[in-house]
Amino acid sequence: MVIIESSWVKISHESELKKLGGPMGKINEDKVEEIKEAHDIVDTIGNYIEVKSSGSSYKALCPFHNEKTPSFMINRDKQIYKCFGCGEGGDVLTFVMKMENLDFIETLKMMGEKANIDVDIEDNISDQERQETKRLYEINRKAGLYYYRKLTSSKNEGLQYLKKRGVSSGEIKAFGLGLAEDRWDGLLEHLTKAEYPRETIEKTGLILKNKHGDRYYDRFRNRIIFPIFNTRGMVIGFGGRVLDQSLPKYLNSPETKIFNKRKILYGLNLAKKNIKDHQIILVEGYMDVIALHGNGVKNAVATLGTSLTKDHGQLIKKYAKEVVVAFDGDEAGVKATLRSIQILENEGLKIRILSLGKKEDPDDFIRQKGKNIFYKRIKESPNHIEYQIQKIREKYSLSSTEGKVDFSKETTQLLRRVKSPIEQEAYAEEVARELNLSKDSLLREIRGSQQKYSNKAPSDQSSSQGSNERSGSNYLHTMPSIEKDGHIKLEKLIIKFMMDNENQIPFIKEHVAIEDFSIESHQQLVRYLFYQDQQSSGDYELQEHKDLLDEIAALDRQEGEIQKILEDYLYNLKKYKLIYRKKNLEKQQQELLDSPNIEKEEVDRILLKIGMEIMDINKDLQNHQLKEGRGQDE
């Protein structure tokens, strides 16, 4: 592919900076440049998607639109990227911003901290406060190092305890484990020698004042220390486990300016780099996380001894689509599991429940049985609905009528929450069989008090463009939102091409229909372009769509690339139209099953017809995706 040189422009973030307005602490263009320089674009993008080198530049499959041959180019010399399919382009900050779904400031913060560059952003924070926050991080880091040395530099009880529990020295190192000795002022002495004021140390929660308020002492004594890192790898707090039988068994740093338990997941700083198949494993304790990571299961995280919060759910959502909840098998563990399901479900995450048996936790399990058996158990584990049905079943005796009634009542309530009618029906069938009921009567019970199932999953509403996507373009709703933006951009590029090359309009007309365009204003514009030489175009007022026209005019020129744009566009179109058609047929199926007024034979006949059509679509989709895999060799 020939790279159009003019597209490789220098990226400036001046406008973003201006938009922020007001005094921005120390953020200015120089600072932005400094942060950019600290992150090579090829390496950074390589952390997110597979990048191949291609002559003097690098290429990849564009993560912003669906494509089968790579048109996403990265230029290392200029430190910019550009997709010649959908036109997305920018520098390392733009890329991270898009991929992580962050705003400009959040991106600067994240990338700045990664590179150890001070990013002072909150302009309402005084210099003094800013300095103090920095201090707290520093003290925590020093304390972590102090504890680590105490644990690793000589024989001691802590080391003995960890060895006994099977913790390897690699695990100790990876998690920076430490030891708080059995004395009242070890850390206090160490930190005051480093000339930190006691009042500042107190703000980290590492030391406390005695009852009389005249002396300080160490919070953590005679404990194994687990430093807690934020996702940027900075120590923000500590957990400590007793070495003897004293209580509390676990003790954490108190909430501080930089430590908020509701928003932190232990191990996420390591797990986030190792998330495969969009999956995170959620366990109960520090020791579970350490054992799993140490044995090759590197996507495990835990809460800090608190129950899962909405903030945790959102945090997980940022990194994964599926959560495997692997809590202890005891009663408390089951309760915590059920609570977590609600939170994770609200975030639209897929959920599986891994139960390892009443007396076992992931720590013991993985150390005894190894990674492969652990993964096998995950594969066999039920999803959250199956798990909850199982738990309801355990509550009642199904041999009594009363038990059956209670069981069906509770499962009915549960299944009302299932959004997909097809899934709902599958579960209902299973429950009905168990109760010796007809599936239809159970479904009636489930759906009776529910309005006609609207297929609106909460996560579906996240379309990022506020404009009027409507009319014949419903296929857009089946498209993942990250691809949607790219697809809409491709549409605009096609329109731009027609506006710039009027003699080529018949060529486009041959391939794309007006109804294919996903946004109503696009359709109107295309209708105008298609028929502008005919009188019927008179009712279209270009002025009405001035903003859209401006936006299209501002797009990069993609001359010579229309073939490619069209190819990508038509590819998306075919795929998502098939998916949309399939969803519609499935809905029809459901409606037929629910309809009381049609003869059974008639229903069966229509169902068979629809079933065959769905099979055909599945075949088409498969073929379509096979082509995708084969790439450009066709």
Ligand SMILES: [Zn+2]
């Ligand atoms: Zn693209």
